[in-house]
Structure formats: C-alpha cells, structure tokens
Amino acid sequence: MELYELGIKAAQEGLSKGEFTSMELVESIISRVHAVDGKVGAYLTFDEEGALELAKANPGAVPIAIKDLINVSGQPCTCGSKILKGYVSPYDATVVKNLKSNGFIPAGRVNMDEFAMGSSTENSALGVTRNPYALDRVPGGSSGGSAAAVGGDLCIAALGTDTGGSIRQPASFCNCVGVKPSYGRVSRFGVTAFASSLDQVGPMTKSVEDAAILLKAIAGHDDMDGTTPLDAVPDYPALLEGATLKGVKIGLPKEYFEVSGFDPEVKRITEEAIRRCEAAGAELVEVSLPHTEYAMAVYYIIAPAEASANLARFDGVRYGHRSDKAVDVMSLYMKSRAEGFGPEVKRRIIMGTYVLSSGYYDAYYGRAQKVRTLIKRDFDEAFAKVDALLTPCSPTPAFRHGELQDPLTMYLNDLFTIPSALAGVCAASVPSGATSAGLPVGVQFICGGFEETRLLKVCKAFEEATGRVSPRREV
C-alpha cells in the first residue's frame, strides 16, 4: 500500500508508530499528483517546497488539501476565478489555524466552481477537473477538486465548503464521505463568502472516522465569526465507539422519493441502503417535509442575493483584477468585474441584485426568508419524531462534461441537499454503492442542528453495514 492511499486515522497511527514521517507522506502525495493529476486536474496549485517544509517542521502532522477559497497565509486563493489571479493571502482562515494547531498541515489547493457557484466544477475559470472513477465525467461541485483528490487518492483528506450541497454532492460522485456541519459549527472567517447565511466548511474524507477526526479539528467558536456559538466541540471520533443502527429511528421524507428525474440506479442504490439500515436494526419511519418543493426557489433567491452583496468587494480597488481600460472609477468597477467574473457568477450577481432591488425585495428576498422558516419548521417537526433522515444525495450519478447546459437544469441537481442547508442542520453523504457502469453513488443522512455526534454515529454504523464501496477507478 502506498502512503497516499491512507486516510487520516491510518496516517496518524503510522506517524505515531514511526513507520514513516510527515515528509514521506507529503512526498508520496506529490509523486501521486505528478503521476495522475494531469488526468484528473484536482489541484490548481501545489506549493511542494512549502508543504515539505511544513511537514519537516511539524513531524506527526497529516497533510490536508484545501479548497481554493480558504485563505492560507502566503498562498494563492483564486476561488476558481480569474478575478483573483495573482492574489496572495495575507492571513490564515480560522479553519487553517485550527488545522495547524491540531496536527494537520495545508498541502495543495484544489479546484472548484468559481466562487463555489456550481455543481460540476465546470464553472472554474482555471481548469477542468475530472472524476477519478470516470474521466469523461464531472467530479460534482462546487468542491469538485476536493472530492476528486480524496476519491482519486491524491490526498489524505480535504476541506470543502457547502452552501447548497457543495460538499455532499461531489462526495457522492467521487465515493467519499462528505460532512456539511450545522450552520455555525465551523468558523467562516477567512473563507471567501458566497452566501453568508448558508456557507459552512466541512471535511471530505475516505472514511466516516476520518470525517469525525477532521471535523473535531476545525470546529468550534471563533471570535472572528459571530455566528459560531460557544458550545463545546464533542470528541467526535471517541464518540463513534460502538456506533449502531439498532433502535435508531430513521425518517424517510416522502417528498424526496416522489420527485421526477430520479435516475433508476440511484433509486435502486438508495432503496438498498434503506434495506441495509433496516437489517442493521434501524426503525424506518415515513415522514413528511411538506415545504420541500419550495426549497430550490428559496435557495435561488437567498443564495444569489447574498452572493451579489458579498461579491461587491471585487471592485478592482484593493485586491484582485483591475481593468486597464478604465477611465474613471465607475468604469473601473464595471470593467474590472466584467473581465474578472465568469458567466455563472455574473448570472447570479444579476439575479441577486434583482431580488434585492427596490420594489422587489419584499416579494422575493423577504418572502423567501419566511418560506425558509417554514422549511426549517418541517425539519424541526421531523426530528421530533426521528433521529435522522435518509435521502438520496443527488438525483443522478456523475454526469458528463458539458451534459447539463441550461443553468436551471444544473441547479435542479441540488434539490436533495438544498433544504437541509436552508434549515442549517447537519448532513453527510456516505458511499453506498455504484451504478452498473461503475459510477459511485452516496446516500445522504441528515440530523438536527449541532447533532453532529448523532449524524457521525449513524454514518459510521451505515458504513460498517455497507462495507467498502470500491468501483473501478480510472487512475
């Protein structure tokens, strides 16, 4: 077994036993990246010397691939956009500080849809990322680089971010575990904002136990992010001990199984997952989340609205691209943004500006926030009856590059991950099977706000009941 194949837990054990060093671990990843990343395209940049120096200075530390919107001091942070070409982060995001103080080092920066807007990583302005299980297909998105790196053994584990499904859907496509923590569980300071009321950083890993270890390392209160409460971070990995599905009440939200456009193989894999849970002693309960059908509409008002405000900072003044065709300040804004942003970002800025504009605010943004309350209440009522929800993660397996051309069709790919993001609860994708063509498919588990311990335990027990899912990889 090569070192790059290891997960966090195995790497930590090997390091503590002195079987290898952090430098050897990083060297192994670098050689793997040299060998196959030309085909996959997971990484945008990899400061090899910097990573090796960090590994040398931190013996025992495990390298983590970083989604390219999380600031690491002295490294680029492009957010997959031309507008941040040449930008060098002046500081560490809180999650990066937390990584460093908990036995991890950042190593390599992975691709993403521009400003995390997308579900295929095709919106990256800086490169194509391919699914390691089918190179003609997308890795999902927006954390597609993170998922491809984990699924392709191009890293030990990665950080991604999830706004409407950007950790869970690519994890499902690339056979990884992906956890979207509850809103507020992990600091957003230093993470380039897309939709501030939704964004969360989370682990993308090769096992549930690894996700528990990495989540414990990054989570917690941060003075620099007022939305992180003081609640102590549980010892997630220790609490996984003895995880079982026996007696666990698992809700099956009927609205999720009634949608059209549901791939039959995904449906089959999800049904098999449900049967495995039942066989492992879980009690299945049908539940209803009646406002599910409005979640997509609410999301595509709230997320672009917040994005349009957040992305106003890219104006060519203090950092980022500045047009050399500007003649005055107004044309400097207009042209710098026109030249720097890609089409999907432009669409969402316009959509967001529209729903916030005078005369439309109440009908769109104001109303969407109220419907969001109703969506949250649906989850509250469901979690009064059950411990966790099981749903498909994405209605389809990984699709081909260029297959989804219409923006609205692409948006609908996230219909299973968006409601829980709006509700602010925690959710995860866990590998569950593969299609007959060998494409990985994950299922989604959802638990209430700050119920990560419960979520991880359910995922761990499910992972044990499922066994290793290992469809044939192309790298």
Place this chain on the structure above:
Amino acid sequence: MAGTKIDVAYVSDLARLELTEEEKALFQPQLESIVKYVEKISEVDVDGVEPMMHGRALVNAFREDVVRPSMDREKALANAPSRVGDEFLLPKIVEGAES
C-alpha cells in the same frame, strides 16, 4: 410579482457589471426562466411567519470593545492593483477636481 420581467441590462448596471451584447442576449432568457421558477414561492401562505436570516436562531454576539492587533498595513496593501505610498491608487473620483 407574477409576470414581472427582469431587465438584465438595467440590473447589471445596478450591479456595476458591464455586459457585452452577447451576454445580455444570453442571460436575458436564462434569467427570465430562473425568475419564473423562483416565483413559485408566491404560492406559499407566509402570513404571520417570521423571516429566517441565518442557519441558526441567533442572538447578538457581543464582546468587549478593546483594541486588538489587526492586519499589518504592508500586508493589507500587498495585493493592491495600484498604490502610492500607504494608499490604494484610483482614478479621479470627484468630477472637476484637479487630478
């Protein structure tokens, strides 16, 4: 709001985003179909429902108002597209003023 039509040229101007004619022609129907889709929320009865601003019910997070070290000036200016001394350099803003 039913039947409202997004004017992409006007809104992009509000967003300080210059679009080419090709982009306007591409985005106009795309955004119309997205706007039409999201208008679905008008069906929902939201009378008496409080808006949800964040992913978690939150109260204000207060802290003592004490000076803490912030980013070093040189670091803050290091990514400036154009600077003069300790300042960001921009084209003239006030019309008629001497440049």
